Amino acid sequence: MSRNVTWDRGVSLPEHAIWFDPEVTRALAVVTHAHTDHSRRHRETYLTAETLALTAPSRRPKAARVLPLEAEQPVGGGKLTLVAAGHMLGSAQVFFEAPGGRLLYTGDLKLRGPRPVRMPAADVLVIESTYGRPHFLFPDHETVVEAIATWCRRVLAEGVTPVLLCHAIGKAQEVMLALAPYGIRFALEARCLPGTEAYREAGEAIPDYVELVPGEDYSNRVVIAPPAGKAAIRRLHRYRCALVSGWAQDRHFRAIFGADVAFPLSDHCDFQELLDAVDLVGPEQVYTVHGFTEDLARQLRRRGVRASGLRGVEQLALALT
Numbered sequence: 001m002s003r004n005v006t007w008d009r010g011v012s013l014p015e016h017a018i019w020f021d022p023e024v025t026r027a028l029a030v031v032t033h034a035h036t037d038h039s040r041r042h043r044e045t046y047l048t049a050e051t052l053a054l055t056a057p058s059r060r061p062k063a064a065r066v067l068p069l070e071a072e073q074p075v076g077g078g079k080l081t082l083v084a085a086g087h088m089l090g091s092a093q094v095f096f097e098a099p100g101g102r103l104l105y106t107g108d109l110k111l112r113g114p115r116p117v118r119m120p121a122a123d124v125l126v127i128e129s130t131y132g133r134p135h136f137l138f139p140d141h142e143t144v145v146e147a148i149a150t151w152c153r154r155v156l157a158e159g160v161t162p163v164l165l166c167h168a169i170g171k172a173q174e175v176m177l178a179l180a181p182y183g184i185r186f187a188l189e190a191r192c193l194p195g196t197e198a199y200r201e202a203g204e205a206i207p208d209y210v211e212l213v214p215g216e217d218y219s220n221r222v223v224i225a226p227p228a229g230k231a232a233i234r235r236l237h238r239y240r241c242a243l244v245s246g247w248a249q250d251r252h253f254r255a256i257f258g259a260d261v262a263f264p265l266s267d268h269c270d271f272q273e274l275l276d277a278v279d280l281v282g283p284e285q286v287y288t289v290h291g292f293t294e295d296l297a298r299q300l301r302r303r304g305v306r307a308s309g310l311r312g313v314e315q316l317a318l319a320l321t
């Protein structure tokens, strides 16, 4: 494998003519999960069946090559394997092996969440750095879920509607699954419906929900809505908003999204998980993409790891719509 990794509107191995999560049309692409499908016209697109199902029909790739996790596929002069990423339903890392080396591209990654994840050893690691600054340290998943459930029950007991502000695809459904054992029933803003239906069709145990109808009263349900564009929420009688995001640890964010409280439940690695991921893979070279690329690369170099930032798009706007 050529170890030449570049950022060219997507992570690219130029000698193998393959792109990971490209933002523009390419001949050969791997789409790691349903947040990153920017183009539907790649000549060949490798992805999981669940990622395909979670992608809006109008944005589905025309030449989709569905690949199950852990199935080895010859492509681009090497062997491609999709590996569980722990980020959301269908999310995958890319493991690419060719004579000369092994590369792992994480895409969006979560080590300590409820979903399976595997970190194979590789010579080159391209890792996301969304929360690549040391102050991003999240409490464990169960503790945050418990805090969200307690807050929802308290707000409901006051006769007020709790509103959880979550990304419409992935996060909304993961939050519903996490809160299912608490017997909470949901009303979903329209943008959260397609993802929820795709989760249910994939066999996930999604709890009871109805569609939020603007102007109606929801005194016994928890509303889930995306953080941006809250027209339907403002028509609720009495409500209180909680932002559910790793950005809860950034105090400016609560105010930006008009949330009363914020819970740091993230489907991304926090700073310590990123360091742990690098340890598990044991690479000779690390490249960081997305978010705080230079910060994470600097922190890794301080720990004796060869690391540098690849340019990446800021995903914040995407993550919060």
Ligand SMILES: [Zn+2]
Pocket (backbone or CB within 6 Å): 033, 035, 087, 108
């Ligand atoms: Zn994502």
